[in-house]
Amino acid sequence: MTFRLTCPVCGKRDVYEFTFGGQERGPRPEQEELSAEDHFRWMQFRMIPCEPQEEWWYHAQGCGVWFRTTRDPGTNLEVEGDGDGDE
Amino acid sequence: MTVKPSFNWLRLRRLWRPAPVRRHYDVVIIGGGIHGLATAYYLARAHGIRDVAVLESHYIGFGGSGRNTAIVRANQRTPENVRLYDEGLKLWRTLTDELDFNLMFFNCGTLMLGHSEAAVDGYRMLASTHNLLGVKSEVLDPLQCAELIPGLDISDRPAFPIQAGLYHPPGGVVRHDAVVWGLAKGAAAHGVHIHQGCEVQGIDTDGSRVTGVRTSLGTIRCNRLGIMAGGYSTAVAAMVGIELPIHPLTIQAMVTHPLKPFLHHVFSSGAYHVYANQTLKGEIATGAHMDPQVNYTNDATAYYLKHQAEALVDLMPVLRGVRFMRIWAGLADMTPDMAPIMEGHLRYDDLYLDAGWGYFGFKSGPVAGKYMADYMATGERPEILEAFQLKRFLEGRYSGETAAVMKYGHWD
Numbered sequence: 001m002t003f004r005l006t007c008p009v010c011g012k013r014d015v016y017e018f019t020f021g022g023q024e025r026g027p028r029p030e031q032e033e034l035s036a037e038d039h040f041r042w043m044q045f046r047m048i049p050c051e052p053q054e055e056w057w058y059h060a061q062g063c064g065v066w067f068r069t070t071r072d073p074g075t076n077l078e079v080e081g082d083g084d085g086d087e
Numbered sequence: 088m089t090v091k092p093s094f095n096w097l098r099l100r101r102l103w104r105p106a107p108v109r110r111h112y113d114v115v116i117i118g119g120g121i122h123g124l125a126t127a128y129y130l131a132r133a134h135g136i137r138d139v140a141v142l143e144s145h146y147i148g149f150g151g152s153g154r155n156t157a158i159v160r161a162n163q164r165t166p167e168n169v170r171l172y173d174e175g176l177k178l179w180r181t182l183t184d185e186l187d188f189n190l191m192f193f194n195c196g197t198l199m200l201g202h203s204e205a206a207v208d209g210y211r212m213l214a215s216t217h218n219l220l221g222v223k224s225e226v227l228d229p230l231q232c233a234e235l236i237p238g239l240d241i242s243d244r245p246a247f248p249i250q251a252g253l254y255h256p257p258g259g260v261v262r263h264d265a266v267v268w269g270l271a272k273g274a275a276a277h278g279v280h281i282h283q284g285c286e287v288q289g290i291d292t293d294g295s296r297v298t299g300v301r302t303s304l305g306t307i308r309c310n311r312l313g314i315m316a317g318g319y320s321t322a323v324a325a326m327v328g329i330e331l332p333i334h335p336l337t338i339q340a341m342v343t344h345p346l347k348p349f350l351h352h353v354f355s356s357g358a359y360h361v362y363a364n365q366t367l368k369g370e371i372a373t374g375a376h377m378d379p380q381v382n383y384t385n386d387a388t389a390y391y392l393k394h395q396a397e398a399l400v401d402l403m404p405v406l407r408g409v410r411f412m413r414i415w416a417g418l419a420d421m422t423p424d425m426a427p428i429m430e431g432h433l434r435y436d437d438l439y440l441d442a443g444w445g446y447f448g449f450k451s452g453p454v455a456g457k458y459m460a461d462y463m464a465t466g467e468r469p470e471i472l473e474a475f476q477l478k479r480f481l482e483g484r485y486s487g488e489t490a491a492v493m494k495y496g497h498w499d
């Protein structure tokens with residue numbers, strides 16, 4: 001079963017128009033204070049519980065915008081974010 | 088009063104019987120796939136550790152173990168990996184005897200197609216590595232490829248013309264359900280408990296020890312715990328706050344309607360994202376590229392039917408007009424270097440992990456189980472597993488199954 005994502009510009013579009021950008025994890029840590037191990041960990045290690053997570057997506061075959069949305073890896077579907085959608 | 092069946096040979100014999108859930112086991116394994124079942128089997132058979140439970144949230148083989156395209160081979164890239172997969176490949180014959188269950192190993196050989204100069208150079212490198220380690224592999228020119236697999240279009244017409252092939256005679260196909268059932272039969276015969284419909288929902292710890300699991304069938308305590316949950320391993324590890332360098336991604340596969348036997352080898356092409364073989368029933372079983380977003384579903388999509396049809400017909404025009412009958416999906420637990428993680432004493436003294444097999448975890452299931460059983464029985468890492476430690480990712484060392492660190496999307 002395929003699913004759709006909500007592009008802030010184009011509205012609901014087929015997932016295959018988009019590129020997955022990974023979990024939203026806040027700003028990249030400052031390089032100066034970063035040990036090699038922490039850097040490797042930040043780059044590669046993920047906590048992925050089976051519950052909704054905030055993600056980045058890129059509308060590659062559409063308007064070309066990067067945006068965030070909340071999606072449940074357990075169902076693949078977008079869910080309502082908790083409260084103010086911008087956060 | 089039971090009615091005696093008139094034909095005894097029609098009576099189905101159970102391969103194994105469910106047992107009542109005990110509240111404590113020496114070893115608990117999360118995941119009733121090939122890796123979990125094989126580990127339990129070898130713990131009981133090779134080490135005499137029989138107080139073992141395999142906990143499976145759905146039914147055995149629900150995960151990748153019952154969904155893969157069943158291709159087995161040993162033509163990996165690095166010596167550490169080749170050595171492990173080679174032993175795994177040799178295990179099918181032994182296991183068929185040992186389990187007294189026909190695993191239907193079809194030793195038809197595999198052919199990887201190369202469509203660029205870089206790919207051909209890579210295959211030369213692979214063949215040398217394999218030959219150095221005593222694993223049969225040879226580079227074929229396009230004409231030889233077509234002799235092996237007559238339907239291939241070796242002309243300049245395809246979008247990616249065939250430039251060479253890497254032929255690996257020891258490879259082939261094994262019936263995946265049979266492996267699941269055979270291992271369950273063997274494990275249960277040695278006293279292992281297999282609990283289906285038993286979902287692990289939490290992991291209990293006390294200081295530096297794992298003490299048990301909370302499940303849909305109540306709390307079960309244990310001395311040693313193994314996470315062998317395939318594509319779900321990241322979700323299970325998250326229950327104890329452990330992050331892993333693994334992305335669970337769906338991979339799709341499909342079969343056509345049955346055809347007369349004409350394809351006698353497995354073939355694959357990285358450029359087309361296609362691998363295919365003809366099953367003993369006559370269907371063309373074929374697998375595709377992965378979906379890009381992390382997920383724990385088994386969702387298949389029409390998108391890949393179309394992709395697969397286009398790719399297959401370009402490579403093998405005789406397949407034009409053949410229809411797909413079925414499509415399905417399963418999870419692949421992808422690591423940055425396409426090599427697995429087999430780890431013990433993972434943050435807790437008695438926590439073990441066997442995951443990150445990506446789309447290589449079927450062929451390696453029994454051999455991984457054998458060594459994970461050694462590891463869990465003794466607490467000491469077997470030498471052959473040195474290369475598969477988690478810490479390599481924190482030391483900037485990769486197993487090198489790919490030339491570069493894999494990226495499945497545009498993140499990082």
Ligand SMILES: Cc1cc2nc3c(=O)[nH]c(=O)nc-3n(C[C@H](O)[C@H](O)[C@H](O)COP(=O)(O)OP(=O)(O)OC[C@H]3O[C@@H](n4cnc5c(N)ncnc54)[C@H](O)[C@@H]3O)c2cc1C
Binds near residue numbers: 117418
């Ligand atoms: C379409 C496809 C094609 C593939 N083709 C090949 C191939 O040709 N060759 C090859 O070598 N490999 C292939 N693979 C990869 C291979 O199938 C897997 O690597 C392998 O099956 C992994 O086995 P496993 O035992 O580790 O995990 P799984 O078989 O996934 O078993 C894990 C089990 O854990 C259970 N589980 C999950 N969470 C919980 C929980 N919380 N509590 C209890 N139980 C839980 C699941 O229900 C599942 O049954 C393919 C995979 C797919 C999806």
Ligand SMILES: [Zn+2]
Binds near residue numbers: 010063064
């Ligand atoms: Zn858009």
